[in-house]
Amino acid sequence: MVSAVKKSVPDGADGAGAKPPQYPIESVDNALKILLLFGERSEVRLTDVSDHLGVASSTAHRMLAMLLYRGFVRQDARTKIYRPGTALTGVAYSILQRFDFRAELHPFLERLNGELRESVHLGLLDGTVVRFIDAIESPQAVRVASRLGMSLLATSTSTGKAILAQMSQAEVHSLFPDEELEGLTDNSLRSRTELDRQLALVRKRGYAVSSEESEPGVSSVAVAFAPNRAPARLAFNVALPTSRMSKQDQARIGAILLGVVQEAGAALHG
Template sequence: MTPPAVSEGEAWATVSAMEKSAGPAPAGPVPQYPIESVDNALKILLLMGERSELRLTEVADYLGVASSTAHRLLAMLQYRGFVRQERRSKAYLPGTAMTAVAYSILQRFDVRQTVHPFLEELNRETTETVHMVVMDGATVRFIDAIESPRAVRVASRLGQSMPAHCTSSGKAMLAALSTEQLRRLYPEEELPGLTSRSIRSRAALEQEITGVRRRGYATSSEESEEGVASIAVAFPIERSGLRMAFNTAVPVGRLNRADVKRIGELMRTTVDRAAELLH
C-alpha cells in the first residue's frame, strides 16, 4: 500500500521534533516518512538497555511527552512482550521478547565470537570447564562452553538455565545491582534452591553479594549441583550492554582456597581484557 503523502515541510517538522526530544544521536539518514511514535517507542527500548528498570514518570520526562502518551507507548511494548510491569513496584522491566531478541542476536552476531578466544585462554590456563553466561531476570543461561580436557571434569552446561542466586555466575551479575534493584528482583524473603547448600533467603543472598563486591568474583560450592564448585566474574554492563559473566566450573574435591583465589584473580584479569574489546 502506498504511504500517505507527506509534504516536505511536515516531514521536517516531525524530524525537528524528534531531534529535540531525548535519546541517542541518530545513527542513519533521516527517514522519508518519519513517525514520532515509533521513534519514541524505540527510544524507550534503548533507555531500557541502559537501566535495569523504568518508571512511567521517567519515560514521560525522558521523551518530553505527557504521562498518558508514555503509558500508551509502554502498554504497546508490554503487549508485544518487550517490557513487563513489576506487580508491586509498577516499574517496567525488560520483557521476554527483548531478551529473546538479544539472545538470538547474541547467538548469530555475536559477542561470543569476540570473547570466545578469552574463554579458550581460561580453559587452557585452568584446564577446567569454562562457560559464558548471561542473565535474564532472576535466571541465568549458559550460552557458550569449553569442557575440561581432564578425565574427571564438570560437564558442559551449554543451553541450560538455572536460578541466578544458585550459581556463581548469577551472584557475580547480581552484585552489579543496587540493594533496591535486588529486592525488586527478589520480593520475597524465601528463595527456592537446587541443592541442600543453595542460598534460601534474600538476607543470605545480600550478605553473599557483599563479599562478591569486595572480592571482585563470586563462588559457588555445590549450590547448583552436588560435587560442583565454580568461580565467576561479571563483565561491566556498560561495556557489553548485557549482563554477562565468565564461569570456571571445577569438581569440588580438587578446588582449595588457594585455587579459588588464583582462578578468581585470573578471571578478573581475563574479563577486563575481554571487556576492552566490547567498549
C-alpha cells in the same frame, strides 16, 4: 517512589548522526523511546514513562499495554512495575549471538581450560537469569558437564553473582524486589539480605563462588567483565566437582580468572 527518568537521547536524534524522518510517526517514536528506557533501567513505573515521554498517564498506559501484549514488557501484578519482557530480551540475545565477541573470547576460554583442566563457561546476564553462551568441558573423566544453552537463576550461580556485584544495590533490588529468593538446591541463596552480603564480599575480593547452589556436587568460581569492557554483562566461570574445590583452590582459580578476564576485556575493548 521512583523519580522521573531523564531522557538519554534528545528528541529527533539517535546519537548516531541520523536525520529525523520526513514523516515521523509519534506513536512509533514513543514506543521506541520506552524500549530505550529499559536500556537504562531494569524497571519503570507508569509515571516514569509518562514523564519521560511528556504525555498523559492514559496515553502512556495504552502504549505500555500494547508492548505488554506483544511481550516486550511484563508487569508485576502486585507492584504494577514494568520490566523487560521475553520478546525484548529475546531480540537482544539474538542480536548478541550474531556479534563476534564470542569468537574473540573463545581463545581465552581455551587457555583457561588448558591451564586448569576444568570445565569453563562464558555467561551472560539476562534479567534475573544467566544464559551460558559458550563452554568447553574438562578433559578429566570426572567433570562438570557443559551448560551451554542453559539458563539458570543468577542468584544460584557464581556467574550471576559476579555480574550482579558490579551493579549498585538499588539495581540489584530492582531485579529482586522481594526479600525471599527462589533457589535451585538446598544450598541456594534464599534471602536478599544474604545476597547483599555475598555481593559485598565479591566486590571486595573480585571473584564470586558457588558451592552446590545450582546443582549438587558442583562448585564454581566466576569473574565478571567490567561493564565498559564488554558489549553485555558477561563473566567467565570455572566449574568443577565440589570434591576438587578447596578454599585454596577458590583463591587460586579466582586469581587466574581475574588476570584472564582483564586481558580478554582489553582485547574486546581494543
